[in-house]
Amino acid sequence: MGLLIDGVAHQFPGVRGGPPTEALARTHLAVEDNDFIAILGPSGCGKSTLLRIVAGLESPTTGRVLLDGQPVSSPGPDRGMVFQSYTLFPWLTVEQNILFGSRATTERARQLIGRVGLRGFERHYPKMLSGGMQQRTALARALANDPKILLLDEPFGALDNQTRALMQELLLGIWEADRKIVLFVTHDIDEAIFMANRVAVLSARPGR
Template sequence: TLGLIAGLAKPQAGRVTLFDAPVEGVDRRVGFVFQQDAVFPWRSVLHNVMAGPLFRGVGKADAEAQARDWIVRVGLKGFENHHPHQLSGGMRKRVALAQTFINNPQVLLMDEPFSALDVQTRELMQEELLQLWAQARSAVLFVTHDLDEAILLADRVAVLTTRPARVKSVHAIDLPRPRDVATLRYDERFIAIARRISDDLREEVLRARAGH
């Protein structure tokens, strides 16, 4: 689904529209954060983050200034000259976020970006994403199999059916922002929403097991 929105694949039927127009290729207004780190292993943190602006024709001095600013924003000041193999998984994910946000995407597509991280690092990255989103206000489409993560981050959660995937239901997440990832999951409102969506998911799992 994200590949169709990003213009990386074409639909077999129907069409995908974005910005009130059919998607016919890669759009520079769309950013993508993958499950696997899409960083250049031979480049330093600074040069990884600079890559997007340089590709878009920004001068080297301006690209470096922007990159250094975003490196500070994602908490990597002091690691500008490190290479990906010298960083932890969470730090590489911060580089990926800086690489994406530096291009000021209007739409951000995220494909299970934190699934490979340990629980503590994952929570930190969720907080980081919420803070970056509060600054950029991009529209975000976030794919995850983690129900808590979906509720913590989203304004709306869409539950998909089994293949062929269709939207089964959409749940409004009426939790106030800013959100504290560390404590929100213990809020009674969070628990009620999680129970409601979990029941919806359970119906789909049972239907899939029954072969429907």
């Protein structure tokens, strides 16, 4: 049945009694199974807010998100998320980071480590890895529960061009093999066209 974003809007509370900030105006998007959707728009238009709402990390002010007909109200194993920043626990190894908070087995973690090209780095800590290797670890962690949807918030924005191209190819290979729904936030038009089979463009803030 896929994903339905139905009239979702979000406001942040005002500062010191001031008016609220409208981050996202009423937004509608229907996503079919196996779709790779790039969400494109200028900085501050609500792209990341929309992704966090789909992830269940934020609640919409109005509207609703349905996944296979069921409302999304909190994080769940059916959604895996990768952020732009390297959100790994520095005191855990690559393998431990992938397993943390997931239902995956050690065998599953090692399979994913091989799949993202990190075999031999299972016991390395994040500080021992390059930026690209850290994002490979984050991608493997997002895949640990075999989610229906991958949510990626400008995941390659901090990488150099060569590493970015390698990560794009890696992600496309995973999508083509697993046929998951992918929501990929970017502000790069070329990246959106290269990666996605559909592109959703948000206007300037408040995005819609």
